[in-house]
Amino acid sequence: MSLSRFLDLADLPRDEILDLLVLAERLQLHPEPAALAGKILGLVFLNPSLRTLASFQAGMARLGGNSFVITPGQGTWALETRLGVRMDGGAAEHIREGLPVLASYCDALGIRAFADGKDLAADLDEANFKAMAALVDKPLINLESAVNHPCQALADWKTLDDLAVAPRSRFVLSWVPHPRALPLAVPAAALHMAALRGHEVVVARPEGYALPSAIMDKARAAARISGGSVTETDDRAAAFAGAQVVYAKEWGSTSYYGDADADARLRADLGHWQVNERAFAPAASDCRLMHCLPVRRNVAVADEVLDGPRSVVLREAHNRLVVQMAVLHRLLA
Numbered sequence: 001m002s003l004s005r006f007l008d009l010a011d012l013p014r015d016e017i018l019d020l021l022v023l024a025e026r027l028q029l030h031p032e033p034a035a036l037a038g039k040i041l042g043l044v045f046l047n048p049s050l051r052t053l054a055s056f057q058a059g060m061a062r063l064g065g066n067s068f069v070i071t072p073g074q075g076t077w078a079l080e081t082r083l084g085v086r087m088d089g090g091a092a093e094h095i096r097e098g099l100p101v102l103a104s105y106c107d108a109l110g111i112r113a114f115a116d117g118k119d120l121a122a123d124l125d126e127a128n129f130k131a132m133a134a135l136v137d138k139p140l141i142n143l144e145s146a147v148n149h150p151c152q153a154l155a156d157w158k159t160l161d162d163l164a165v166a167p168r169s170r171f172v173l174s175w176v177p178h179p180r181a182l183p184l185a186v187p188a189a190a191l192h193m194a195a196l197r198g199h200e201v202v203v204a205r206p207e208g209y210a211l212p213s214a215i216m217d218k219a220r221a222a223a224r225i226s227g228g229s230v231t232e233t234d235d236r237a238a239a240f241a242g243a244q245v246v247y248a249k250e251w252g253s254t255s256y257y258g259d260a261d262a263d264a265r266l267r268a269d270l271g272h273w274q275v276n277e278r279a280f281a282p283a284a285s286d287c288r289l290m291h292c293l294p295v296r297r298n299v300a301v302a303d304e305v306l307d308g309p310r311s312v313v314l315r316e317a318h319n320r321l322v323v324q325m326a327v328l329h330r331l332l333a
């Protein structure tokens with residue numbers, strides 16, 4: 001099997017995802033330091049990163065290839081992404097020229113472009129990412145878009161496999177506090193991944209933070225394929241009852257999408273949604289704590305959890321490298 005684009009786990013048949021995980025394991029046990037010799041990966045980061053940036057560069061190098069990184073506006077021209085605008089502001093170059101030029105220098109391109117966070121319908125439709133993807137005639141990797149983060153989802157799936165977490169077990173996606181509204185990409189991707197892996201998935205979130213129906217419906221469709229289930233509740237203690245995995249994640253209010261002030265007023269009273277050791281009382285005794293990182297300590301998750309035996313956040317982050325090497329191998333080898 002070869003891949004031409006890695007944009008959404010939902011684009012792949014479940015068996016192909018399992019094949020990618022087998023390949024990731026193989027590359028971990030039997031490195032192939034020349035598999036991508038002579039190949040070049042371009043990485044465009046319209047938003048900050050630590051893990052995605054470093055793990056893709058490291059993965060490409062470990063497979064014998066090379067990479068370059070563009071962070072528009074930081075040593076390179078700022079890129080305009082809006083269509084039809086008069087470019088008399090700070091951006092010197094438009095993506096309509098910039099992205100095809102960059103694609104012409106490499107064998108595959110990765111793009112990170114977060115949600116605008118203003119228009120929920122446009123973000124759910126991945127309007128910006130689709131416009132960029134249409135400009136790239138090379139294998140393309142989604143490094144996190146408005147409502148998707150397939151590399152994180154694949155790493156999280158591998159983490160669950162590594163830990164032998166049973167697919168039918170209870171997986172809670174739990175909203176946690178953050179000083180400001182964050183995008184829906186990771187919660188949407190984690191929810192879909194857990195549903196497709198076959199978990200009994202419960203989304204625990206306060207009123208005002210329900211995930212959009214398009215995201216819930218996509219996860220429910222995945223659950224139908226795998227035999228899992230997807231429900232939601234604002235009763236966190238009930239959600240945690242018997243949980244084997246708690247995936248903590250911050251996201252912005254969907255009731256007040258794009259309204260930072262209203263979101264801030266709503267979240268001002270939600271500090272008790274922080275995940276601390278007490279919250280795990282109804283969960284399985286060996287319940288794991290997952291988070292994609294970066295995490296705000298003692299805002300989203302308490303030190304006692306992050307530094308304790310439940311936390312698998314470092315394994316998740318390391319698995320980014322492992323699974324992305326498999327993706328690069330499929331795209332380029």
Ligand code: CP
Nearest residue numbers: 049050051052292293
């Ligand atoms: N989880 C994740 O994507 O991390 P970065 O934002 O640091 O890349």
